Amino acid sequence: MNAIFAQPQMLWLLPLAALPIFLSASRRQAYPSLEGLPEDLFSRIVSLAVAATGIIAIGATILALAGPYRRGQWTERVGQGAETVLLIDRSGSMNETFAGRQPTGGEESKASAARRILRDFVLQREHDRIGVAAFSSAPMLVLPLTDRRDAVLAAVDAIDRPGLAKTDVGRGLSMALAMSEEGAPLASRVVLLVSDGAAVIDPRLQNKLRAGFARVRVNLYWLFLRTAGDRGIFEAPEPGQDTPQAMPERHLDIFFKSLGIPYKAFEVESPDAVREAVREIDRLENHPIVYRERIPRQDLAATFYALAGLATALLLGAKLCEVSLRKGVVERPLRLARRGPA
């Protein structure tokens, strides 16, 4: 039984429920002697039943006062969705507009565009478990995989706060992988990288990432928020310029493609294009997922109140059945008052 009490100290009152065993709520009536009456099974049963009803009435009231509830439980359901890790760039340049300026007036920074659209994404993905990681100079675990929508939204809301210095994609990715790995074993896993730039991943870390991506099967999406004038992912290199240092975005893309995992990059240059990309990811990532849903905790007090009320009503009924011996209307001596003085 998974029931617990909110106010367990009330249970100390439970011995009071034994009161009806020793005392009766019925009237005492003077009767010369009970010795002369024959043993009557029916009367005995009735008298025991009345005492038991009294025990139930008091006991159930005390149990209800102790605040019984059933703990929240989990059920497994099958839906459409994935375990998604949002890996978000929090470098300082994210606070600039797509034109590479500080936002003024009605302009929107890349971070606020990302925030707005990721909010929609989170709200649409009903059955996803979503985790959030941020990276700039160092990777940061913001929120482990969770199904609490409001917590994820609170973490997404924080992304347009002032960011930090650098963009260390490599270590951010390894944190996202570690987070994905902790998820359910059979779920479809998604890492959604949102950044406005890339950096050179050092070869040692590249090897580790390669091993990691081979072990944890994830689908990788890269939402590249391209600033006007920056080099893009798909731009053809000028001769002699094709090095990871000169074109980190292009080489990160090449690295991702070489991993042999489902991967898609979206290069977006405006807030609308971001929305298109998110919509496409939403469409692509619709696999059956076994997700767990929480049944909220259940209050059991009402059941006990009903029981206590019913028992008390029965006691009242018994009370109404009492007869006065003095009126002489007794056809059959109900021994409700058997503990009356002899």
Added chain:
Amino acid sequence: MIAPASRGSLRDPRFWVLTGAALLLFATFAAPSLTRTGNGVDVLVIVDITGSMNVRDVKLAGRPASRLDLVKSVLREALASLPCPARFGLGVFSERQSFLLFEPVDVCAAFDAIEGTLAGLDWRMGWEGDSHVAMGLYRAIDMARDVKADLAFFTDGHEAPPPPASGGPAFEGERGAVKGLIMGVGEYALSPIPKFDDDGREIGFYGMNDVLQENRFGPPPKDAEGREGYNPRNAPFGGQVATGSEHLSSVREPYLKSLAEATGLAYRHLSDAPSFVAALKETAKPRPVPVALDLRPFLASGALALLLAAYGLAPALAALRRRFGAKSFAFPFFRRT
């Protein structure tokens, strides 16, 4: 047959007592759901994750633990004991910036997730080695004002590099606009600060020459003229290498108290979760939040009293009457019918 019989029952006070009990019990189903105004908690917690927070000078369950571990454990316990609904946001401080991880969110609904984030707090999240506590605090105050929450700033007050002789940056915001706490973490005695290599492995402690002992930016202190080797142009800070105890760490209480004074926050030394929660409630802005008020226990308590009276009162009175004589306990309702 019942009608004439029940007339006698109707004259029995216990019948009415039981009726009252039954009515009260059934009233629990009709009880309106009232809300009363409680005092809610809405707090932004910023945790210092700089190197000095790795100092193991505090105890956790009787074992030596790092300051950061103590903060994490206190926060975990405090979260569980906050009255619902409570909103909690989390950020980390390093270098001179407070970095918001998530905005305040209802703890009661998202406890598991928040607990996971707390467990993941680590000095490795720090983006720079510096620790400009005052700057971080000022930015945290701005942030708390933005998200309209109270602030709890957990730090040991260890500035690295040490603030210049002319004093640290001044607070330019409105004093007292944001309420809250500065929680001083750590012991009062100096302890060594663990040192880590590039891969995050501990490789000993900081020595005197590993850290800047004196901030030699800005004008020199007043007493510099008396120092050995002083030269106004070539050696305004004196001719000696600075020595000091900046490579050791203790909770800098006077400094934190002065910051608290300047910003209008309160200062407390961190010991355990209950005292933190109490201090938070004491200093936080009153935030009226609707709290559900369950009327049923009140009704049921009445019903229980009546039920017990129905069984116990008459015999008890009878016993007293037998003992002390009928007169003193003559009670008209319980006269025999």
